[in-house]
Amino acid sequence: MSGSLMEEMREATKSFFATPKEEKHKYARQEKMFEGYGNDMVLSQEQVLDWTDRLYLTVTPASHRKLKFWPRNPPSFRGVLNEYAEATEQIGEVILKSMAASLGLDENCFLEMYGQVPKMYARFNYYPPCPRPDLALGVKPHADRSALTILLQDKDVEGLQVEKDRQWFRVPTIPDALLVNVGDQIEIMSNGEFRSVVHRVSANGARERISVAVFCMPDKESEIEPAAGLVDENRPRLYKKVKNYYQHYKPGKKTIDDAKI
Ligand SMILES: O=C(O)CCC(=O)C(=O)O
Numbered sequence: 001m002s003g004s005l006m007e008e009m010r011e012a013t014k015s016f017f018a019t020p021k022e023e024k025h026k027y028a029r030q031e032k033m034f035e036g037y038g039n040d041m042v043l044s045q046e047q048v049l050d051w052t053d054r055l056y057l058t059v060t061p062a063s064h065r066k067l068k069f070w071p072r073n074p075p076s077f078r079g080v081l082n083e084y085a086e087a088t089e090q091i092g093e094v095i096l097k098s099m100a101a102s103l104g105l106d107e108n109c110f111l112e113m114y115g116q117v118p119k120m121y122a123r124f125n126y127y128p129p130c131p132r133p134d135l136a137l138g139v140k141p142h143a144d145r146s147a148l149t150i151l152l153q154d155k156d157v158e159g160l161q162v163e164k165d166r167q168w169f170r171v172p173t174i175p176d177a178l179l180v181n182v183g184d185q186i187e188i189m190s191n192g193e194f195r196s197v198v199h200r201v202s203a204n205g206a207r208e209r210i211s212v213a214v215f216c217m218p219d220k221e222s223e224i225e226p227a228a229g230l231v232d233e234n235r236p237r238l239y240k241k242v243k244n245y246y247q248h249y250k251p252g253k254k255t256i257d258d259a260k261i
């Protein structure tokens with residue numbers, strides 16, 4: 001993907017979040033629905049909210065788009081997102097093939113489990129400056145329920161952190177790079193060879209930050225499970241067969257634990 005397309009996507013995202021709130025509310029998500037503009041879905045009174053505003057859209061297949069949630073302002077938004085989605089889809093495919101091949105599997109092994117109608121959702125994240133960054137997080141620790149997440153980070157402002165060995169490590173911003181996170185579904189398909197990464201976003205006292213996460217997902221009718229080539233007497237099967245995994249979310253729990261044998 002060209003650096004200029006990344007920059008156009010960042011600019012369109014910033015411009016959307018900078019429009020007046022009446023404009024953004026035209027795309028507001030309905031209660032209990034994930035698609036549209038808003039913030040955290042409130043599932044309990046004790047819930048601590050993330051310090052962020054979001055816009056959540058289905059981007060592929062094009063026939064599943066709900067255009068009523070696609071911003072008209074800035075006017076470039078829809079065209080840029082369309083182009084960005086096509087480029088991202090191709091990158092996702094190349095990475096899935098390479099990941100399968102790197103494990104000695106047929107390169108189409110993961111793609112075949114993806115089924116007929118793989119999906120991509122885009123989540124546009126806006127993190128306003130936070131008066132008490134010591135008390136809040138932009139996004140709480142979580143692992144993505146996608147297969148892969150292709151992340152376009154802010155060009156200037158850091159915030160993302162990944163967990164390894166019970167420690168948090170900051171992820172630097174690299175202007176012309178996309179960051180690819182392994183999600184839960186690749187962990188399952190690879191029988192744990194690739195691990196879904198736990199990550200969070202810190203709050204920033206001085207500067208706003210944006211990011212665009214594209215979640216790549218198998219068809220919800222498709223069953224996914226550890227690839228047969230990765231299971232033998234020395235490598236026991238670690239995960240069950242799952243379907244429509246994205247909907248398995250349980251607040252406060254690690255979704256992947258449900259899939260473990
Ligand atoms: O803002 C970021 O860098 C990460 C956002 C994220 O983890 C997500 O949207 O799932």
Ligand SMILES: [Fe+2]
Pocket residue numbers: 142143144199213
């Ligand atoms: Fe995430």
